[in-house]
Amino acid sequence: MxxxxxxxxxxxxxxxxxxxxxxxxxxxxxxxxxxxxxxxxxxxxxxxxxxxxxxxxxxxxxxxxxxxxxxxxxxxxxxxxxxxxxxxxxxxxxxxxxxxxxxxxxxxxxxxxxxxxxxxxxxxxxxxxxxxxxxxxxxxxxxxxxxxxxxxxxxxxxxxxxxxxxxxxxxxxxxxxxxxxxxxxxxxxxxxxxxxHLPHSPYAREPHFQYQHLQKGIFCPLCHSFMTRKNVLKTVCEKCGYVEGLDASIIRSTEELKLLFPDMRITRALVQEWCRVIDSSKTIRRVLAQNFTQKGSKKQRYYVDKLSESE
Ligand SMILES: [Zn+2]
Incomplete structure (x- = not known):
């Protein structure tokens, strides 16, 4: 076998x-x-x-x-x-x-x-x-x-x-x-x-780009169009009809953000701007708190990977 x-x-x-x-x-x-x-x-x-x-x-x-x-x-x-x-x-x-x-x-x-x-x-x-x-x-x-x-x-x-x-x-x-x-x-x-096995290939080189030049929003994982809000619980891709839970959309987009900008501090405000279509800061704060580890004081809160001790 x-x-x-x-x-x-x-x-x-x-x-x-x-x-x-x-x-x-x-x-x-x-x-x-x-x-x-x-x-x-x-x-x-x-x-x-x-x-x-x-x-x-x-x-x-x-x-x-x-x-x-x-x-x-x-x-x-x-x-x-x-x-x-x-x-x-x-x-x-x-x-x-x-x-x-x-x-x-x-x-x-x-x-x-x-x-x-x-x-x-x-x-x-x-x-x-x-x-x-x-x-x-x-x-x-x-x-x-x-x-x-x-x-x-x-x-x-x-x-x-x-x-x-x-x-x-x-x-x-x-x-x-x-x-x-x-x-x-x-x-x-x-x-x-x-x-x-070395998980981070030194062969990988990212192209040069800046956060402010990127179009913000949540990507459809199937057809890569930008998604919109369907209701309080879901996002939807108007192009292919894909529907995703709000939490999943936020987590996925945050992971993408972290991959693109490993040195950026992941804050509630940043994720909200990045996702663009989610206006409830409470929702974003909740999803981040549930899926990442909170660091920093209340005013300067940021989020890192769970189990990460590096920061
Ligand atoms: Zn789609």
Whole structure:
């Protein structure tokens, strides 16, 4: 049975950029980055659907970030079977590409792109050192996966570790056919790696933006339109009809605010301005008090995460 030890989180950067995408007119560069991150994420999710459907006895760890001797590296998917550990680097490239003397090029323009095999090899090297330190002697392999069915790579030699869209199905069948029995050691290895995972990827970089430039209001989680008040207890999206409890809307918007502005003090007045459509300060105060920890004197009250001792 396939056991997922760690699911893929929707990267914070993706959530932040999505929020900015709708609240602010992003620069062309940030818009492009947003589109790239979304596309990459969609590719990874597509790969997850294939690996999650495997029948073999394996452990899966998605989207883990590790540190080997101060070199941080990110693994899209890690598969642990009885005999080997397999690392997957997933690319959602679309269109025709050419591989020539170790260089990837876009076929139509001949423009060279960053060689994704270098990234794979770096992660492999670091993972090998890390596992050696953990005294594991399992075989480690790595593959670059091109997940998009619209991707073609011309002149790809047979000896580079890539999996093309046309090979994915057979590759997965191969894993299913390989006998694998997991022991306690495998479990410990997976748990150990999970414990080393760095939840805040240093790769994430937020674009530059200011609070006052963002459009305020509560987002519909389904279609990303701004929601309005339905009644004292609910908000509604006029566009898609989604209805949400007022408390849930306030909590969700506050979390978004905290994600975008981690250094800002979350006060009742700030949340009220941010949500825009909730005129009762009493309601906001109640929701904040119930869902966050209150800090500061009554006049300068602010709210932090529950259980947070950092402030
Ligand atoms: Zn909606």
């Amino acid at each position: 396939t056991i997922t030890m760690k699911k893929r989180d929707e990267v914070k950067e993706l959530i932040a950029l999505r929020s900015l995408h709708y609240r602010l007119t992003l620069s062309e560069k940030d818009n492009k980055r947003y589109a790239n991150i979304v596309k990459g994420f969609e590719g990874e999710k597509r790969f997850d659907q294939l690996t999650e459907a495997l029948q073999a006895d394996i452990y899966l760890l998605h989207d883990i970030c590790l540190d080997q001797n101060h070199s941080v590296f990110q693994i899209d998917t890690l598969l642990i079977s009885e005999k080997e550990i397999v690392l997957f680097e997933i690319k959602n490239y679309e269109g025709d590409f050419l591989y020539e003397s170790g260089v990837f090029r876009i076929l139509s323009t001949n423009q060279e792109i960053l060689n994704p095999l270098h990234q794979l090899n770096r992660s492999l090297t670091l993972l090998r050192s890390l596992l050696k330190r953990m005294k594991s002697n399992m075989t480690i392999k790595g593959y670059l996966v091109f997940i998009n069915p619209e991707f073609t790579l011309y002149q790809a030699p047979a000896d580079i570790p890539i999996i093309l869209p046309s090979q994915l199905k057979r590759f997965m069948e191969g894993i299913n056919k390989t006998p694998s029995v997991l022991s306690r050691e495998h479990r410990q290895l997976a748990e150990h790696l999970l414990k080393m």
